Every structure is written in structure tokens, then in C-alpha cells.
Amino acid sequence: MRRLMCLALSATPLLACEDEWLVPLMTPPPDSYPVLWMWVGPKDEAPPCADGQPPRWEGWMPEEPVDACDGCTCGPAACVLPSRLTTDALSCPGGGSSVSVDAGNRWDGTCAALPSPVAPEELASVVYDPPALSPCAPSETPEPPPVAARFVRVCAGDTSQEPPGFIACMQAGREGTCWDGYTRHEFFEELVDHRACAPCECGPPAGGTCVAELLLYGDSACNDRVDATLSAGLGETPCADIRSSLPLSAVRASLVEAAPGACSPSVPAVTGTLERREPHVVCSFPET
Template sequence: MGRRALRSKALLGSLASVLAAAGVAAGGCTERFILVCDDPRTSEEELCSTLLDRYRAERCEEAGPGAEGCEDAGAPGEPDPPDQPDAPGDEGSGDASSCRGQCVPGRPLGWFEPLLLWFGSPGEAAPECPPQAPVLGYEGHRDPLVEPHRCAACACDPPDATCELPEAWGVYDTRACDAAPAAERTSFAAPAGWDGACAADSAIAAGEACAGGPCAQSLEIPAPRVVAGTCSPRRAEAPPAPPAVAWATYARACVGTAIGRCADPGAACAPAPLEGNTAPPGGFLTCIIHHGEVEECPSFSPYSERHVFYEDAEDTRACTDCTCGDATGGECSILASAYSDGRCSQVVVSARVSSEATFCGAIPRGTALGSKSASVVEIAPGTCAPGGGEPTGSVAPRTAMTFCCLEEQR
């Protein structure tokens, strides 16, 4: 079969499928090595093949003669993988260690076998995987550096607006509208829903008398009213993308070729320097691993130095939608005219009336008021206060991996 060496960001799956493809019964040993031999980005075919062959030979030796899948398996004493000299003291006896690496405490149930871990600042020159553990098995991060997210300012387009014409026109029997307490008002109202066209409604005859004398001595025209619609929100500029998430710590884990048995049945064979001492290569720790974030390292295990790293982060930073408040500050003005005849041809008074104030003007005493008209002169629709556009969301690390390491190696 075509085989390639391990590499995995999601990390190091099970060996079961690989062993099955190699014709080796999985038994209880499928997690002895953590290998995935299917990544096209790596080219360690010889290493992967050698590891599988050695594992198969050892497995068949344990299973005994005639075990299924072991008919053509080599003996466990076959040559070691390339560039892996015998460890000192390996005599090949049943009681001696055959580990080509370091014998370290075995993994607790539920954890993967030991590998080598290095972590440091992304600015540091991360060491390459050492010859004893040449396969890069994991890359992760921790301590996200999150810059504040800036949102573009919000703005509001002017509202649509109309100028509502006043309908409640009236006259007073005094020269200054309702200035006098006893002033009597007579209606000269326009029709409901008036559009300003000539209207003869509520006509007042010439000389019509009220308590204070002729009813028509001053004309009152109420202020028109601005009717503003809603404003459309917009962003003053295109919203910038959230800054990229950086990390304060980078980690890499390396998997090695340390296979064989340790004299202590509770120990595991892990990568170590070629010199055969009991420490991993410089800057690396020997660690067991567990998928997900585990709160504590196993209390009964010497792997007590806990480190959690993450594959990436979920970035939900965004900006709230822009909104607009109610329109304020709108103004309009009309040209309003009153006529003595019923066809809007004989002008009595014509005035510009603003939405800011009611108009009151003196007219000839007792004059007839037979019709009226009005037209909009100017509209200022006002403005709406913008809202929204606030930063929201957060950055949360995800896809955790927990490493528990031998503390004395630091």
C-alpha cells in the first residue's frame, strides 16, 4: 500500500484503519502508535512503512505462531528504522529494554501515547522536529491577541416630508385676533383634507355682526404642520473587516520512531536523543495528549504540567445595524390667501405663513370672505439622529487539545 507519514492539525487520529489496511489485527494495541499515513503533504514513506512493519512484527510475536495476518510477518528483531542506532544497554534479552528512545511513564486510560511538544512566542525561531521525532503531528496556538474592532460611523438620509395645510381658519371681531378676552371667533374653515385649491367653504357675508361689531376685523390662519417620514440609515463609509486574530504562543508537537519495549511493563517507549539520555531534545517536553480541553491532568500520573492549545478561533466580531431616530427640526411655509368673492379672484389678504407660528392680520372691517387658497412654498424636512454601528461579538479559541507533560523536564 502507499503510505505517508503522519501530519494532522485536527491531530493524530487512530491507528486502527492503518493497521487494518496493513493486514494486522488491531487487538488492544491500536493506540500504541499514533499514525495517519495518508497526508499528501508529507513524504516520509519509508519511515511510515518501517514503523508499520515493526509494529506488525511485534504484534505477531505476541499473538503467537499462526496468528491471522502474520503469515509473512518478519521477526521483531529486524533492522531498526534508518538512522536509529541501538540504545545503550540493549542486549536483546527478554528482561532488557529494547526501546530506541527513552522509557517514560505510560499513558493513563483515555490519553494518547507520549510525544514531543515545543511552544514559544511566534517571533521565536521554532525548532524543527528533531531526528528522533521527525514527523510534525500538530500545530496550535493559545493566548489570542485581539485588537478592538472599529465600526464605521452611521448616518441618516433626510426623511421624506410633506407640509400639511391648516384647515381651521377663522376671523375675530377685534383687530388683533384673540388678544382681547372677550374676542368672538367666527369659523372660516377650509374643507377636511384640503389640498389648497380654491374653496368657498364657511364663507362670511359682508357686514356680518358679532358682539364686538363686524365679525370680520382680523383673520387668523393656523401654522401649517410638517409631516416627516422615516429616515433611511446608512454607513458613512464601508465597514472595515475585523483585525486578524494573532496569538501570543505557538505550539508544535512531533511524533517519533521510538518503538520497542521497556523493561518496566508500565513504561512507554518515547522519542529521546540519540545519545540515550533520559531527556527529550532541547526545548521539547515529553507529553501525553487528550482531545478537547481537560480541566486537570491525571492526578495519579507524573504528567502534571498542563498546557492547552487551540487549532483556531471563532471570530464573531461585527457591528450592530445602523438605526435612525424620529425626524426633528422640520419646517415648512405656505402662501395663504383670502378672497372677498367665491372664486378666489378678489384678494383681501395674502400672507406667507410658517410652521413656526400662527398668522394673525387685520383686514377691512366687515369685509366679505367668500373663498380661500393656499400653496406650499418651502419644506425643510428636518433630520434624524443616527444610532447603532456599535462593535459586537468576540473571539473565542476553539478545537482545543490538552497536553500534560513531565514537569521535571523544564
């Protein structure tokens, strides 16, 4: 069959007429048999080549890749106790000499003794910093979306009958071009996925309700209460007057309301590329 085809096209200049003949850039004779048969679809449904022949080529036709990853989530924005308060020698709103007291960033609200007690004459009022919402913890970095591609099997065309499910085609010209009216099909023997997802991130916390209560003590063991009790919500910095004759020697705090906030997760972009190796181009015959 190949020898007859070479003879039939001998009037047209050819670059070669070998075991796999080179298609010239002209329309093939309408009564010639197809050079190749091509099947496209899911790999597990691909039929074998006719007459037990091995495939000429196999590969993949990738679709346009998705440029965003899915699956990012954010944990709750928990209520966090403040650790700092400021005493003042004058009644609210203050304005006299002040002392800043900090129980530390990891304070859990249990009894915390001050390094140096604040004397009663320096303790006319106190301002407690408000509670806050912690940053949300992002989920782990997701995997990129799977590569969407159709499987391609190309078989030799030297069969007199059309294999079921295959379409007739010819190998493209040297520049990968097809003739007018023919449909171009490009596929690749191997797809190498170099893509990854950018790490998940969380936006600023919002919402939630946090109310902290501060208790003041005149002794380091938190037994003798100073008369003031402060409650502060998100964004509030209340001031309370102190009328006790006790020094300020220790503090204790607790969250009396704690409804966590939330954060908006990011939609991470896909980084990297999908590498396409060993390309092939075939041209399917015009539909009649």
C-alpha cells in the same frame, strides 16, 4: 524519543502510552524534551514546522469581542410644509365657528383648490399649522466589527533544537488543566461568526430653521389673492385676520427659509455569538 519518554515516566501511572502520549498531572522531568512547539501571531507570518513536518494543530486564539457596531449615520431632517389651516368666523384669536382645510400629507405647496370654498362671512381669521422637521433617514445596517484573533500553529516536539519563534509546551491534562507554574493556552481550530449588527436608528430631529409662507386665493386657479399672507416658523401657529370680501377657494405655500435639522445616530449593539469549534489546550513551560 517518545519511547524513551514513556520509559522515563513509567513509574507514574499513565492512562495510555500511544503514538500521542497522554501527559500525567505531574511536573515533567526538567531534562525532557518538549512534547510540542507552539507559534502564535499573524497567520501570514507563521513559520513552518521543523524538518518539513506537518503541523499537529492549527487554530485561532480569539480576543474579547467588541459589543458595539460602528458606522451609523443619519441624513438631514428636512423642512416639511404644513398642509392644514383653520378658518374662523371671528377675528383673531377666533372662537367662532371654524372650518379645517387640509391639502393632504403630500402637498408640495403648489396651488391646491378647496373641495368647498369658505364663504366670506365664515372667513374672519385663519390659523396656519407650523412647518415641521422630517424624521432623519438612517444609514444601512453596518457589518459587525471583524473578529480579532491570533493564529496558532502547533508542531510536534520531537526535535532536539528549538525552532525559531516557537515556545515549548505540552498538551494539557484531560480536564484541560495545566501544572502550577505553567501557562495555559486555549485555541480553536475554527471560528464561526454568527454575529450581526442591530439596524441603525435615528433620534428625534433637532435644530434647523424652517419658515413657511401661506398665500390665500379667492379662486380655484390661485389668481385672485385674499389680502392675508401668513408666515409660520417651527412651533409657531400664527393667526391672521381676513378683511377681504372674497371667499377662500385655494391655497398655495412655500418655504422661505429652509435650514435642515439633524438627528443623533444610534450605536447598534452586536447580536449573535462567535462560535468556537474544536478546542485545544496546551501548557507552556515556566520561564527560567
